[in-house]
Amino acid sequence: MQIREDDLTGEKIADLLREHLEHMYEITPPQSVYALDLEALRSPDITFFSAWEAEELLGCGALKQLDLRTGEIKSMRTAKAHLRRGIASKILEHIIREAQRRGYECLNLQTGSLPAFAPARALYTRYGFKY
Secondary structure: EEEOOOOOOOOOHHHHHHHHHHHHHHHHHHOHHHOOOHHHHHOOOOEEEEEEEOEEEEEEEEEEEEEEEEEEEEEEEEEEHHOOOHHHHHHHHHOOOHHHHHOOOOEEEOOOOOOHHHHHHHHHOOOOOOO
């Protein structure tokens, strides 16, 4: 698996992000959806990463700079065909290393509290994130 910075111009990443947003609106009340669309992810304060195996997109995640010492994880998503293979863990580890490299003292994220978000909450808890 290769994780690389992504310029958000590819069709595969656009499709995965569209699927991500649609899913968030299916399982979350509209006023509680904090997922970003493609244009919002192109913001200069966001670094977007995608995970690949040859030409197959496995998943994605982003790191948003909130200030010089604080970052936020955004848009974590694993492609449906690759769920339960540890893709999200690898992307999260990559983002954490990048945040450390930047000297961030705090790394935040938002995820839902509904049952559909239990796997995400479990992942983040394993990596030391706290409520």
